[in-house]
Amino acid sequence: MAIKLYGLVVSNSTFRSMVALIEKNLDFEFIPVDFAAGEHKTSQFLARSPFGQLPALEDGELKLFESRAISKYVADAYADKGTSLTFNDSKKLAIQTVWMEVEGQKFDPASAKLVWELALNPVFGLRTDDAVVAEYEPKLAQVLDVYEQRLSESKYLGGDVYTLADLHHLPNIHYLMGTKAKSLFHARPYVRAWCNDLLSRPAWLKVLAMLPK
């Protein structure tokens, strides 16, 4: 039975799971959720994803939600396919896990608000709240200062090769590169080179090709 990914093209969490599936060279069926019609709040969808959030994955009888749990499952369960997105060595994996936590606990809280205000609100015809932008830009800058130091010592955040610790950042970086927050990434040479590397990966270009033109 094919893997099914329920999501929405434009949702950064959907992208996070999707790029992991593509890195692993897995065939999957993408099932768009009709967000505008409130499909994500129906009892049928809430049985898949109880917070009504996207994406959700189905692999045979296994049903998962939370984009980072999905990408982790895909990396672990299909270890022999596509790009290895995770370390086997327990100490290397521990370091990778630290930076996966940093993404979830530090980078995402600082950057997701800016993605909404600067990139998505304008798409949906909503006003950008400059006060929110002014609050979150310095928070993101602080995170990127730590990244600049880390990336001056390590090619990728999780270690010497590309892993989930990098991949999880892709959707938010993609969106912010089309906004004035791009300057926060570009002002830091190691961060800039890392972003360019991530954004030019073939798996990410395949995700972009699925976006509405």
Add this chain to the structure above:
Amino acid sequence: MAIKLYGLVVSNSTFRSMVALIEKNLDFEFIPVDFAAGEHKTSQFLARSPFGQLPALEDGELKLFESRAISKYVADAYADKGTSLTFNDSKKLAIQTVWMEVEGQKFDPASAKLVWELALNPVFGLRTDDAVVAEYEPKLAQVLDVYEQRLSESKYLGGDVYTLADLHHLPNIHYLMGTKAKSLFHARPYVRAWCNDLLSRPAWLKVLAMLPK
């Protein structure tokens, strides 16, 4: 070489790593960080934990930060010791990981603000901001509604046995049980029973015994 945990007694993140070490029956040296003197912002400590946050772990040459990455390392690297805090089966582990993500992405953002406002601010002589409490109580209630449903079907969040998916909740639950937010947990019978179970685990009682009287 003994494991060293750098942290602060009262810090909920320190507790999260500490209770995992105790569940695993590991000997460790607890090294208090002089937060009041700003030790966490010294270059020496920032080399361990670049955001200047607690806790940090040292196990031989391995240095880790981020409390959930520390507990995960301990559970994986010392699989044969103490309580098994994680599933081996890849599908069970995937479900456990979903609920670990739910804790980090949903429960913690809703509950950590309440821990500060209701439990810690009064300890530090700071005023509770009622507007923040009014904003976050309904957010926590929404999360606990999902938990009530999950726990009516599964003894623990991650599956049929206690895992990191439950353990990671302990510090915030502990603090909120001493505040008016306790009623949010107690109004939901399955959540209430789960909290009582978690809070009565011997490893957690050992953490409490380390608190200043």
